[in-house]
Amino acid sequence: MQTAIVTGATVGNLINSPDFTEVYTLSRSQKSTSNPKVKHATLDLQSSAEEMVKSLSHIPPATHIFFCAYLANQDEAEAARINGAMLSNFLEALSKSGQTNELKRIVLTCGLKQYGVHQGQPKNPMIEDDESSHFWLEQEDRPPNFYYAQQRILEKAAEGAGNKWAWSVTYPQDVIGFAKGNFMNLSTSLGLYAAVSKELEGSTLVFPGNKTNYLAFNCWTSARLHAEFCLWASNTPEAANQRFNMINGDTQSWQDLWPRLSALFGCAIPEQMFPSSDSTKEAYPGFDSTVIKLHKRPPVSEVEEKMGLKGEFKQSEVYCQIDLKKWAKRPEVVKAWEGLRDKYGLDQGAWDNATWDFLAFLLGRNYSCISSMSKARRMGWHGYADTWDEFKRTFKELEDAKMLPPIAGLKGSQF
DSSP states (O other): OOOEEEEOHHHHHHHHHEEEEEEEEEEESSOOOSSSEEEEEEEOSSOOHHHHHHHHTTTTTOOOOEEOOOOOOSSSSHHHHHHHHHHHHHHHHHHHTTTTTTEEEEEEEOOOOGOOOTTOOSSSSSTTTOOTSSSSSTTTTTTHHHEEEEEEHHHHHHHHTSSSEEEEEEEEEEEEEETTOOOHHHHHHHHHHHHHHSSSSTTTTTOOOHHHHHHOOOEEEHHHHHHHHHHHHHHOGGGTTEEEEEOSSBOHHHHHHHHHHHHTTTTTTSSSSOSGGGGGOOOOOSSOEEEEEOOOSOOGGGGGGTTTTOOOOOEEEEESSSHHHTTSSSSHHHHHHHHHHHHHTTTTHHHHHHOOOHHHHHHHHHOOBOOOOOHHHHTTTOOOOOOOHHHHHHHHHHTTTTSSHHHHTTTOOOO
């Protein structure tokens, strides 16, 4: 039977898997669970390897390790240093404590920064083993990428262990899931924007991003499905020492999702969603806009000559016709939130920790992001999730956690 060590997500699926008899969760805070299969150890991933050994000493050797932890930092060089050190020290501690004696697989979760989507338009579709997609953004004028650092550390550790254990890496995209306090929690911020918009005069749900983004095509990743994928990758021989995109399996667009979101929360769609052209960068009437320039050379420009498109790709940007950070501070918006909070006993932390910057990036970038799932499909992965269904599922989880008001109480829609 198998034993797992987890830093981050995946726990629920491991509990339900008959293959795993024990699951050890690691975090700085002490946690409790009623499930006898799950045990917790307090561990600070920012501590030294020697300190981690003490925390791991009472845990039996694991067969599988799922590393989903990271520490955000605005300085990308510092982020690479911190997150690289976290994984390096953790791997060293595992080795010193004997945790790798029976180890078969380590699954590391990264993301689409692998392809530079935070720097601008990528080459679409993004393909794991495409030579133009693999570790290709390390030119002198580009910032460090902590995903690159972590993956190289993991590969080196496996080689140092004589390749007695293997690794797998996942690249989820724009994750849909409930994660209280998570730096990149799309669903909470989106749900708060919709719920508060319902309470404002006119109950109109304006798309805060831009028309290009509204009509673009993108992929999303269900946190639930990603956890299932991590289990699949951990026990699939062909997935050893491989990197995988991990998305729901459908391609979606806000032009389809936004009207559904509006109907779900009982809001109206404005007759003219975008009164001005994207080229003018004007604000939606009555609001402030924001424009952020990304890297001077979008990632796709690195392969433009191979595509016969030399000089075609300009600097990408994030343009929102409504500045979400300023929107969240408007008196009428704060009053509407406080009314919902007091009426339904909501968690103030949901509002205080809403990631408006991240939501603005996802709604304001002026390019599509499409991930290929062909590699995993060829190896036998058949998982699928409908993106809109996953949004609805997550909103319900946020309701239950008192981070969103009961949507049925806002408007009673069955959309």
